[in-house]
Amino acid sequence: MKSFVLNDFIVERDDRRCIRCQVCVRQCSFEVHRYDAELDQVLADEEKCVGCQRCATFCPTHALTIRSSPREFRANANWRPELLMDIKRQAESGGVLLTGMGNDKPFRVYFDHLLLNASQVTNPSLDPLREPMEVRTYLGAKPARLRYENGRITGDMPPQIQLETPIMFSAMSYGAITYNAQLALMQAAQELGTLCNTGEGGWHPDFRKFRDHVTVQVASGRFGIDQDYLNQAAMVEIKIGQGAKPGIGGHLPGEKVTPLVARTRMIPAGTDAISPAPQHDIYSIEDLSALIYALKEATGYEKPVAVKIAAVHNAAAIASGIVRAGADVVVIDGVRGGTGAAPKAIRDHVGIPAELALAAVDRRLRQEGIRNRASLVVAGGIRCSADVFKALALGADAVYIGTAALVAMGCTLCQQCYTGKCAWGITSARPDLAKRLNPDIATRRVVNLVRAWTREIKEMLGGMGINAVESLRENRLQLRAVGLEDWEMDVLGVKGAGM
Amino acid sequence: MSVSAFAGSAVPGPARITVGTLHYRELNRRLKAMVDAGVEQIELRGVFGQRYIGTNLRAPVRLTVYGTPGNDLGAFMDGPSIEVFGNAQDGLGNTMNSGRIVVHGDAGDLLGMSMRGGEIYVRGNVGYRCAIHMKEYEDMRPTVVVGGTAADFFGEYMAGGRVVLLGLHLPPGAAHPGSFMGTGMHGGVIYVRGRVDRARLGTGVAVREMTDEDWPFVRQCVHEYVRLFGCGTAGAPGADAGRRGTAAGEAGSPAPSGKKILSAEEILNSPFVVLCPQALRPFAALYAART
Numbered sequence A: 001m002k003s004f005v006l007n008d009f010i011v012e013r014d015d016r017r018c019i020r021c022q023v024c025v026r027q028c029s030f031e032v033h034r035y036d037a038e039l040d041q042v043l044a045d046e047e048k049c050v051g052c053q054r055c056a057t058f059c060p061t062h063a064l065t066i067r068s069s070p071r072e073f074r075a076n077a078n079w080r081p082e083l084l085m086d087i088k089r090q091a092e093s094g095g096v097l098l099t100g101m102g103n104d105k106p107f108r109v110y111f112d113h114l115l116l117n118a119s120q121v122t123n124p125s126l127d128p129l130r131e132p133m134e135v136r137t138y139l140g141a142k143p144a145r146l147r148y149e150n151g152r153i154t155g156d157m158p159p160q161i162q163l164e165t166p167i168m169f170s171a172m173s174y175g176a177i178t179y180n181a182q183l184a185l186m187q188a189a190q191e192l193g194t195l196c197n198t199g200e201g202g203w204h205p206d207f208r209k210f211r212d213h214v215t216v217q218v219a220s221g222r223f224g225i226d227q228d229y230l231n232q233a234a235m236v237e238i239k240i241g242q243g244a245k246p247g248i249g250g251h252l253p254g255e256k257v258t259p260l261v262a263r264t265r266m267i268p269a270g271t272d273a274i275s276p277a278p279q280h281d282i283y284s285i286e287d288l289s290a291l292i293y294a295l296k297e298a299t300g301y302e303k304p305v306a307v308k309i310a311a312v313h314n315a316a317a318i319a320s321g322i323v324r325a326g327a328d329v330v331v332i333d334g335v336r337g338g339t340g341a342a343p344k345a346i347r348d349h350v351g352i353p354a355e356l357a358l359a360a361v362d363r364r365l366r367q368e369g370i371r372n373r374a375s376l377v378v379a380g381g382i383r384c385s386a387d388v389f390k391a392l393a394l395g396a397d398a399v400y401i402g403t404a405a406l407v408a409m410g411c412t413l414c415q416q417c418y419t420g421k422c423a424w425g426i427t428s429a430r431p432d433l434a435k436r437l438n439p440d441i442a443t444r445r446v447v448n449l450v451r452a453w454t455r456e457i458k459e460m461l462g463g464m465g466i467n468a469v470e471s472l473r474e475n476r477l478q479l480r481a482v483g484l485e486d487w488e489m490d491v492l493g494v495k496g497a498g499m
Numbered sequence B: 001m002s003v004s005a006f007a008g009s010a011v012p013g014p015a016r017i018t019v020g021t022l023h024y025r026e027l028n029r030r031l032k033a034m035v036d037a038g039v040e041q042i043e044l045r046g047v048f049g050q051r052y053i054g055t056n057l058r059a060p061v062r063l064t065v066y067g068t069p070g071n072d073l074g075a076f077m078d079g080p081s082i083e084v085f086g087n088a089q090d091g092l093g094n095t096m097n098s099g100r101i102v103v104h105g106d107a108g109d110l111l112g113m114s115m116r117g118g119e120i121y122v123r124g125n126v127g128y129r130c131a132i133h134m135k136e137y138e139d140m141r142p143t144v145v146v147g148g149t150a151a152d153f154f155g156e157y158m159a160g161g162r163v164v165l166l167g168l169h170l171p172p173g174a175a176h177p178g179s180f181m182g183t184g185m186h187g188g189v190i191y192v193r194g195r196v197d198r199a200r201l202g203t204g205v206a207v208r209e210m211t212d213e214d215w216p217f218v219r220q221c222v223h224e225y226v227r228l229f230g231c232g233t234a235g236a237p238g239a240d241a242g243r244r245g246t247a248a249g250e251a252g253s254p255a256p257s258g259k260k261i262l263s264a265e266e267i268l269n270s271p272f273v274v275l276c277p278q279a280l281r282p283f284a285a286l287y288a289a290r291t
Helices: A023-027 A054-058 A081-093 A179-192 A205-213 A227-232 A259-265 A285-298 A315-324 A344-349 A354-367 A385-393 A403-409 A439-464 A486-492 B024-036 B215-229 B264-268
Strands: A009-013 A033-036 A041-044 A064-068 A114-116 A137-139 A147-149 A152-154 A161-163 A167-169 A214-218 A235-239 A250-252 A273-275 A305-310 A329-333 A375-379 A398-401 A479-481 B015-020 B041-048 B062-068 B078-085 B098-103 B119-122 B143-146 B159-165 B187-193 B205-209 B272-277
Touching: A009 A041, A023 A033, A023 A054, A054 A064, A114 A385, A114 A439, A137 A375, A167 A179, A167 A439, A179 A205, A179 A403, A179 A439, A205 A214, A205 A227, A214 A227, A227 A285, A235 A285, A235 A329, A285 A305, A285 A315, A285 B024, A305 A315, A315 A329, A315 A354, A329 A354, A354 A375, A354 A385, A354 A486, A385 A398, A385 A439, A398 A403, A403 A439, A479 A486, B015 B024, B024 B041, B119 B215, B143 B215, B159 B215, B187 B215, B215 B264
Parallel strands: A167 A398, A214 A235, A235 A305, A305 A329, A329 A375, A375 A398, B015 B041, B041 B062, B062 B078, B078 B098, B098 B119, B119 B143, B143 B159, B159 B187
Antiparallel strands: A009 A064, A033 A041, A114 A479, A137 A161, A147 A152, A250 A273, B187 B272, B205 B272
């Protein structure tokens, strides 16, 4: 069948600069570039280009420019080229469209409509270079009241996780990301004093040494879960849903279940690893409570148990149920959360923005007087230190970052994670591609990023005259909205700018 | 509650706990302390729905349970051997790794869900969604043997392991009543004694005849079943799958009058069929290829 799908990208090669070194030929995992010896020219199959910019980055003479294809049909604000191409692709295959990374549609990003306050005249700002700024925080249920004896806290304190920065690495399974990528995240978490989440794809034996900085996931596939898995980790997270694909399961195709992935997941190599849509032992809040306490029994009540849900319409009521079910941490993953593979229709249309869900959940838990019983973590679309800062002001105890950490390693959001061909060695299934990522350099980049963000958070705190993230949490007075409707400001609990 | 014996004491026989209305957290804490102290056999009397028994024990301890243990008996279990004289509730052997659970009665929903290793024997019937997403890994291959029948979704998503459904109390010629058996299975095998109504099966499952390779395992399971429960009829409380609630402790009673007691060979002498995956890669063709 003749394909009617047009190129996504155009490959421009400046022939005066090209030295025929063929770096582009070797670097492109999608086989766009090829060298024709007879013509002594490097040619491009542009229809294969995914725009990952690997070739342009590595071209030593900057001879390559990869541009979006204009795909200029008769202008139509309704039938956009992306829609036409999706239809043609499906007409040719009859298949579900897959994609990777987070929702790329122009839904309102609330972080971009919130502005921060700063001290002027009436209270002094603080200089974080000279004054101590506390960014440490603790995850876990807090008692309703503290009792002291001789200056010490007495009584039972539920298990707490100490984070040296309120930024954690979100769940990305080995298999979805490469061994080196997960290694880099775990090394970075250890160096930063924060947590890295294994995702539901098991916990590789080599990575057990990072145990104090690892959250393990219990999800519908129940891969690789045994007593060691639960007891060696710092925290256990039950994954109900994911922002990129609320309500649906997933499967790692058999060709990605290599012997090492199989060992980590504890399944036979080469078989599909299927995660059912629901966890079949959780059909209600009561069932969730049963699993939370099963995990607490299995771990001797020594680890916080987190429950992660996708941000959906009734997130506030659901979160209330989760807290009452006994969770120590509630994680809300918004509609812009990333993924290694999701149906495009789901990724782009299911769920609600993290900012709205977070604000609604925090307010609901406070109204019900149970906010202390669980920490709140938000994920899905945290792109910079200001997003972290605004999330804390909207009520989060900490945030998860996924995409940002991968971008630090080299990711360019070409959205091809599910193909296993990642040219950057981040989500690659092919061993020759996977080894492209140097884990120590990747660790350095991720640590640098989080350190830089943490420094910026301190600057913003100091500008407000605040010296601890604990004082920023749910401090909505430090936020003002621009360009939002009344109902949006109501949900967020913020005033408009100038008010 | 009373503890009649600890390890190292001169009292012969198993340690005994009379459970009553003790909270599960306290019960399991005491069990763990006993196992940590080296007790190898513990008898629990008067169990009233306490959850998670066996979950936190990682030793080859033998637990004997009288009464009705609560949900998630042996969830995440790794090593113990539990024998229940009564009925079990939901989530028995949930995500279990190793060990053995024997139930002289019926069991509820979700039995053996995501189980990776170990054995479960149930004398009577089991509820909904049992043996869902069972797995196997290297030399770990879980086994579930059910004397009666199962409610809907038995063995759904199965990715490994072996399950035997004996249908011992079904009327002659009757099909197993559960629908969607083996839906979407992509590994493992289900052996069914008695008739399977193909119209009730879900997608992704194939039905085949027994082969010479299947019989040794099935024979071994049936002999073990008869050894454990003493008789070949279901004879267990609860006539149909999904309905439970007969008084605990009644199990182990003789077969209902009028029912013939079958020997292992008589059980094996009836027709079996095998449910297995149609494909190990059920979703290989679901997605649009990138051009």
